[in-house]
Amino acid sequence: MIAIISGTNREPSMSKEIALFYQKILAEFGSNTDIIDLGKLPTDFLNVALYKNSGKSDAFNPMRIQMKMSAKMIFIVPEYNGSFPGVLKAFIDALEFPNTFKNKKCALIGLSSGSQGGGLALSHLTDILNYCGANVLAQKPRLARIEASFQDGEFSNPTYLELLKEQAQAFLDF
Amino acid sequence: MIAIISGTNREPSMSKEIALFYQKILAEFGSNTDIIDLGKLPTDFLNVALYKNSGKSDAFNPMRIQMKMSAKMIFIVPEYNGSFPGVLKAFIDALEFPNTFKNKKCALIGLSSGSQGGGLALSHLTDILNYCGANVLAQKPRLARIEASFQDGEFSNPTYLELLKEQAQAFLDF
């Protein structure tokens, strides 16, 4: 099973739109995916799902189990304050260790409103996923100026579409 | 005003203990400090204080304003999953941009249960604070095996105490 994680709880979000688009790309390659949307985290997530409460939240456990059951994971990662959203790391901190990520395979896509495409965000997240035991695909597209580049469900920037398709193919072979 | 941020909402936490200890070091140098304890974040923080709700949470705003009013900030940073806690980045994501950090001065202390002392956590956080406009003191003590090194409110490892005092002095001169 492949999971696509929409990496923010902001609503609405470009991350969710790109997650849905990526799902279609993988469907064209014949792969079924589930979207895990951080916008669906329980309201009191920080207080009921971490540390001594890890694994005890009925509201969060379905997402937690879905992550554990996924062999491959694709993270859609918006750039907030020069890195990825705090809520994405809090989500990772609430997952079962080490079985969620150990020997799993991950792919990362960076989004930014500005010109960087989340390069540092992807570097930080690679460090964390490697620490947790997951191998990360080298190809990590950085989609800059995302609001202008993706509109009405389509990429106006054909290079970005090409990068995502190449990554998707490489990830299925990874 | 100098703020000391206890960088996790886990309770109880070594970070809170080290924050209180660091406050005593700075008091010996004649400096008053306030502790900002992420354990005191409102339960529904993720849903009421971020993005379109930024600045609108009566429960969070006192911490938000305190950060904005601080000229210098000291972050006590535990290592979770090879980086710092997600809740610390979510806290940063909820602060006023760019006035909270622009041209401010920050010092970082890393804590870990394991042998690393949070080196990658401090690197990631430096990237973020620099992006937000804050200058970060070069000296960033990494306190490894923190549970064994700090007991009953005292460091059993005298090197660590020395590192913190040297950092505190350098930070006051920064």
Next chain:
Amino acid sequence: MIAIISGTNREPSMSKEIALFYQKILAEFGSNTDIIDLGKLPTDFLNVALYKNSGKSDAFNPMRIQMKMSAKMIFIVPEYNGSFPGVLKAFIDALEFPNTFKNKKCALIGLSSGSQGGGLALSHLTDILNYCGANVLAQKPRLARIEASFQDGEFSNPTYLELLKEQAQAFLDF
């Protein structure tokens, strides 16, 4: 004394041109600077100036001493293979430790032919300079598509000129 390090031994290089331009900016602010040009490293640098030979190369020692005597340093950093040039790190590896960098102040400017402006290069270099004891200015302009943005000794991109002037002023106040 302020040193401007042109961070590659490639010749000719955009780094050298930007170093000369930055020197003019600082001259307008009334500051004298010296340029340290890695294009001037001795041919056998790797074999005569490192490790057990540290400090023993008559050809390299003038640059080594100049770095040690500088209180502030500005690094012009081109992006090579997703980070900064290896020769720049080899240069740092050949300097006196810890007196070259301890308690010094550094500013970084990233250059790239592509769209990233060297974000990861600047992050890596910040890690290293902090490790060596130097404080790094938060403002680190990233100048992307540098060949198109800087021609005939002038910036065609006025934003980049503004970023450099703001950084130069902030660095003099740092």
Next chain:
Amino acid sequence: MIAIISGTNREPSMSKEIALFYQKILAEFGSNTDIIDLGKLPTDFLNVALYKNSGKSDAFNPMRIQMKMSAKMIFIVPEYNGSFPGVLKAFIDALEFPNTFKNKKCALIGLSSGSQGGGLALSHLTDILNYCGANVLAQKPRLARIEASFQDGEFSNPTYLELLKEQAQAFLDF
């Protein structure tokens, strides 16, 4: 073909010793390896093998071709100044792009005299190898206090030997 890169030109070096040891581990698993020793770089490497001279050095080309022909690469990475040696990045800067690394597989081992084991060095190198198109194995053993931990060709620290064997097995399966 698997290459083991001894990541420094310092002589003698612990990196070379660990490279030879790792070669024995892989031989026990039935795999042949070649060691690429940066101690063998030509004296004038920086001036004859980079940029406009890329691929033109008869003295360097055998190492360059060997890297290009290797499908898997293991980097032995000592910590110098909070990252990896400059000479290792200069070596990478002199290799053919993108065919040396694109779709290749790499494993990293960090060494340090101090207590960190080269965590930041391995993070920086992962960024670079990913940029160049190589997938990096998540398991990256950090061997701290290496002079005390490895003596007379044997690990006194049995955990380190175990970590290397586990990594070697995982890398053959990668």
